[in-house]
Amino acid sequence: MQILNPPGWPRPKGYANGIVAEGRTVFVAGQIGWNADGVFVSDNIVDQVRQALENTIAILAEAEAGPEHIARMTWYVTDKREYVDNIPTIGTVWREVMGRNFPVMSVVQVVALIEDRARVEIESTAVVPPR
Template identity: 60%
Template sequence: MDTFPNQLLHPAHWKAAKGYANGVLGEGRTAYVAGQIGWTGEQVFETDDFVGQVRQALMNVVDVLAEAGAGPEHMTRMTWYITDKKEYLDRLSEVGEAYRAVMGKNFPAMTMVQVAALIEDRAKVEIEVTAVVPVR
């Protein structure tokens, strides 16, 4: 983890997690980021590409966290809602590259769920985050 201020929770006898944490313990102010989809702050989709929408949704999360004086290193929980599990799995390496480019090496506790659809018809992914920002 880059400068992850929260404690990762991982039982010693468990197999190592890849790309996420099994749990995170934090102390400070809590920021809750509503589900962010792959459109810009102007609510415009610039692409229908799955990985492009992932990247934009992650950038939106970073923008909202910044409003709390936080960054990706403060994330403790992330939930992804995707509309196509196969596309996600087929493009996993590209998703990982986009994730690391925006979020760095910060891997909170994560859950991913395939859903039938999202409210915005063009949306292929929605990501919500909880972050714990240390009190300064």
């Protein structure tokens, strides 16, 4: 993957402006903060982010992929202020689960998610290089 950042633009923090990649594409549906049994780990957004990211990694593993292959993520949050207030802790969780991989990302506040207890839903696209 090649990170794209136009000359003169500041370096983004925690995400990339653009990525170019070639390979096998893996699409991961929106993952929320429940475990493999469909039980929410917590009502706290940070805990739900961790679980949603761990769920994403588990699905990628089925395609012999990992966090380093994620090219794009869209996060849907139910409370922008809750998300913004927790960015430092979410950043810590990110580094623990995802390492130093920073895909193209968007965060969108939504009125609600289908699962009432969900505070965040994360969908991803990964690109696994040819072998």
